[in-house]
Amino acid sequence: GEDVEQSLFLSVREGDSSVINCTYTDSSSTYLYWYKQEPGAGLQLLTYIFSNMDMKQDQRLTVLLNKKDKHLSLRIADTQTGDSAIYFCAEKVPLSSNYQLIWGAGTKLIIKP
Amino acid sequence: SAVISQKPSRDICQRGTSLTIQCQVDSQVTMMFWYRQQPGQSLTLIATANQGSEATYESGFVIDKFPISRPNLTFSTLTVSNMSPEDSSIYLCSVGQGPNYGYTFGSGTRLTVV
Numbered sequence: 001g002e003d004v005e006q007s008l009f010l011s012v013r014e015g016d017s018s019v020i021n022c023t024y025t026d027s028s029s030t031y032l033y034w035y036k037q038e039p040g041a042g043l044q045l046l047t048y049i050f051s052n053m054d055m056k057q058d059q060r061l062t063v064l065l066n067k068k069d070k071h072l073s074l075r076i077a078d079t080q081t082g083d084s085a086i087y088f089c090a091e092k093v094p095l096s097s098n099y100q101l102i103w104g105a106g107t108k109l110i111i112k113p
Numbered sequence: 114s115a116v117i118s119q120k121p122s123r124d125i126c127q128r129g130t131s132l133t134i135q136c137q138v139d140s141q142v143t144m145m146f147w148y149r150q151q152p153g154q155s156l157t158l159i160a161t162a163n164q165g166s167e168a169t170y171e172s173g174f175v176i177d178k179f180p181i182s183r184p185n186l187t188f189s190t191l192t193v194s195n196m197s198p199e200d201s202s203i204y205l206c207s208v209g210q211g212p213n214y215g216y217t218f219g220s221g222t223r224l225t226v227v
Contacts, residue, residue, distance in 0.1 A: 033215050042119070042205055042220040043156075088155065098144075098161075099209075101216065105155045 004091055006104040013112045018076040020107045022089035025070060029091035030099070032065060034074045037086045037106070046074070046087075076109075084111050115140050115208050119219030126196055126226050133192045134222045136206035141186035146216070147179070150203040159204075162189050196226045 004024045012018045024032070029051050035043040049056045049063045049072075056063045062075040072089055086106040092099050116139045126132050136145065147159040147168075159179055160168040168181040182190045193200050206219045 031215070035218075040223070043207075043218040045114070045215040045217065048215045100158070101156075103155045 004089060004102050004104040006087075006089060006107045008105065009108050009110065011110040011112060012079050014079060014081060016079055018074075018079045018083065018109055020074045020076075020087050020089075020109065022072040022074075022104055023070055024072065024089075024091050024102070026091060026093045026102065027067075027070065029093050031092040032063075032072050033090045033092070033101075034061075034063065035088040035090065037088065038084075043088065079109075079111060081111050084109060114215075115142060115217045117206060117208065117217055117219040119206055119222060121222055122220060123223040124225070126224065128197050128226055130196055131192055131194045132196065132224060133190050134204055134206070135190050136188070136219050138187045138208055142208040143186070144209055145183065145189045146207040146209070147181060147189075147191045148205045148207060148218075150205060150221070152202070156205070159191070193224065196224075198226045200224065201226050 006022045031048050031050055033048040034046045036046050037043050047058050047061050047063055049065050054065050060077045064073045076083055086108050088106045089104045090101045092101055118137045120135050124132055145162045148156045149159055150156050158171050159174045160170045160181055162168040162181045162183040164183045164186050178194055180192045204222045207216045209216050
């Protein structure tokens with residue numbers, strides 16, 4: 001079945017770049033998303049990429065998509081303490097006449113001073 | 114993007130009771146989704162709620178346990194019935210806003226069953 005995998009933890013120093021990786025198995029995905037969840041909060045859509053793109057940049061965020069390898073990454077430049085959160089990747093895949101989201105388990109980003 | 118108001122934000126409930134969670138959206142949306150996020154885990158879709166029809170439940174979730182109402186295009190409720198400690202989770206509602214947009218989430222309801 002469909003599967004999305006992420007590392008559970010990533011630790012980086014403040015000011016460095018963070019790269020969070022995600023792999024998926026369903027090649028019919030149309031969109032891929034990155035969500036951020038801060039402690040005790042809901043999910044915030046950070047960015048998304050259409051499946052026919054290979055890169056998208058939005059301020060400190062860079063999304064890279066390697067469709068051949070089914071690999072998605074989120075790079076956060078100049079990581080700040082406010083970036084501490086769990087980051088979820090999700091892919092949107094067709095299901096019957098509709099769509100479904102397949103979620104990764106989330107990567108907890110830990111910022112070291 | 115849509116703004117979702119979800120209530121309550123948290124609750125502590127006795128086992129055997131029921132809790133109804135409400136989500137109000139500031140714009141009309143066709144589909145609303147209800148998710149469960151168990152401690153330390155990812156999101157699991159409970160059901161999809163379309164206005165004017167019965168909700169579609171995912172495998173492992175049944176209407177008797179999680180009845181859903183969708184009376185109009187801006188509002189939905191999820192009830193967690195006959196609760197047990199295993200129902201302790203965060204429950205989130207979400208809306209999709211068309212194929213070119215992502216999904217927006219409510220702030221979640223943190224439920225603890227004692």
